[in-house]
Amino acid sequence: MAAPLEVIVTSDSGSQLWNSTVFDLHSGSSLLSYRGGNSSARTLAVLRGEFLLSAQLGKNFINVWEIQRKDQLQQKIVCPGVVTCLTASPNGLFLAAGVAEAIYLWEVCTGKLLSVLSRHYQDVTCLKFTDDSSHFVSGGKDNLALVWSLCSVIQLDLSHTPEPHLHCGLMGAQARVATASLDQTVKVWELSSGELLLSVLFDMEIMSVTFDPCEYFLFCGGSDGNIFQVSLCSQSLSRDKSFQSDNDGNQVFKGHRNLVTCLSVSMDGTLLASGSHDETVRLWDIQSKQSIRCLTHKGPVTNATIMAAPANMFLPDSRPAVPLPRFSRHLHASEVDAGESGEVCVRLGLCTQEEEETYLQKADRLNSLMNAVTDKSVFGDGENTKVRVAELEEEVQTLKKINKDLYDFSSQLLTKPT
Numbered sequence: 001m002a003a004p005l006e007v008i009v010t011s012d013s014g015s016q017l018w019n020s021t022v023f024d025l026h027s028g029s030s031l032l033s034y035r036g037g038n039s040s041a042r043t044l045a046v047l048r049g050e051f052l053l054s055a056q057l058g059k060n061f062i063n064v065w066e067i068q069r070k071d072q073l074q075q076k077i078v079c080p081g082v083v084t085c086l087t088a089s090p091n092g093l094f095l096a097a098g099v100a101e102a103i104y105l106w107e108v109c110t111g112k113l114l115s116v117l118s119r120h121y122q123d124v125t126c127l128k129f130t131d132d133s134s135h136f137v138s139g140g141k142d143n144l145a146l147v148w149s150l151c152s153v154i155q156l157d158l159s160h161t162p163e164p165h166l167h168c169g170l171m172g173a174q175a176r177v178a179t180a181s182l183d184q185t186v187k188v189w190e191l192s193s194g195e196l197l198l199s200v201l202f203d204m205e206i207m208s209v210t211f212d213p214c215e216y217f218l219f220c221g222g223s224d225g226n227i228f229q230v231s232l233c234s235q236s237l238s239r240d241k242s243f244q245s246d247n248d249g250n251q252v253f254k255g256h257r258n259l260v261t262c263l264s265v266s267m268d269g270t271l272l273a274s275g276s277h278d279e280t281v282r283l284w285d286i287q288s289k290q291s292i293r294c295l296t297h298k299g300p301v302t303n304a305t306i307m308a309a310p311a312n313m314f315l316p317d318s319r320p321a322v323p324l325p326r327f328s329r330h331l332h333a334s335e336v337d338a339g340e341s342g343e344v345c346v347r348l349g350l351c352t353q354e355e356e357e358t359y360l361q362k363a364d365r366l367n368s369l370m371n372a373v374t375d376k377s378v379f380g381d382g383e384n385t386k387v388r389v390a391e392l393e394e395e396v397q398t399l400k401k402i403n404k405d406l407y408d409f410s411s412q413l414l415t416k417p418t
Helices: 150-154 335-341 359-374 382-415
Strands: 006-012 020-024 030-034 045-047 051-055 061-066 073-078 083-088 094-099 102-107 113-117 124-129 135-140 145-149 176-180 185-190 196-201 206-211 217-222 227-231 240-242 251-253 260-265 271-276 280-285 290-296 301-308
Touching: 006 280, 045 083, 051 083, 061 083, 083 124, 094 124, 094 135, 102 124, 102 150, 113 150, 145 150, 145 176, 176 206, 176 217, 185 206, 185 217, 217 260, 217 271, 260 301, 280 301
Parallel strands: 196 240, 206 260
Antiparallel strands: 006 020, 006 301, 020 030, 045 051, 051 061, 061 073, 083 094, 094 102, 102 113, 124 135, 135 145, 176 185, 185 196, 206 217, 217 227, 227 251, 260 271, 271 280, 271 301, 280 290
16 A cells, blocks of 8 residues: 555553554554653654654653654653753754743754743743744743744854744744634734734634645634634635634534644645544544544544655655754853864854954955045035045055054964974
8 A cells, every 4th residue: 555645643641552643644544653651732743754753741851753663762852841842943953842931942963952042931832933944933821922033043142142023823834823822812923024914802712723735714723622714815804803603714613522732734725633632633624614534542632733744654664864963951062072072063044143344344345435436426526525535545554554463463473483
């Protein structure tokens, strides 16, 4: 039988025999099970299509499996505290985890801890990278959601404090962010500007939210077990509205008996997967709003996501192209340790850092200004032009003298006998 293109990966908090399970999207049959503990909510992640990661429920470490070796727990990443959320960048270069109110960011190729971000005032509850891995979004119990620029977070200037922007939630394909809250609202934001595009008020708490791939609909999981479909293409759509079921795309999926904790839509936008505390994962046909499959679990569902099946998931003899290193527990490793390890680290974002202008660069810039004197619109006519030229010539001579003195001093220092 041919390997499936899409699979459902789920986990629950009550199973004693396995941690996570892979199901066929269309038949519902169980394909793989990964053993070892239980996964916390919003901590299931696939890294480079080669590793499955999840944070251990109530513990301070992250489990790592090679994605095709279901029975072997490859390693554990020890963290400073209980991991509340976890995500991997789509390009496979970075791993981010929420621990209490802080966000820990690792570089995957070296295992180095690049940054510890402490801008939330209470526990971080969700993390998500953008599709191009340039930003990631964090949401917390402090009612804040922050968008972080990856380049500003990992830059080498340790004295610089990265500044987040106030946004929130899960990422859409068109640079929009959806946030769900216990204040009974779901909000849609524009990622780049932080502008509020839509606010939908419900009559209950919303526990989960997601877009379909084309962003025609917004799906919201309620605390009563219902799933609400909000049309984003309605002609009567205003920025602030209350949810009402109608024939214009706003519908309700009924079937769960407890709060809906996770939602995911298939790549073609026809199927919706939902996980609930009623210990089931349901697969819905979006057009008919009918539940076409129910996958029973042993405890409240913590993770359920539809994903493209990695190429080597069903190839037992395959191995990751590059093994994972040991992940650091400390933010700044010593220079001695870095030298002994023999690692070469290429860091993103260095080209964005501003360098101080050298004396020669200043001289060239001033010379360019002098050449622009012929343009009367720059400095004017007559005596004003002559005075300005004289000032510039004097400054150039001063800079040349400083540069020569620095060169002579350096030469004497380097040639001085030891």
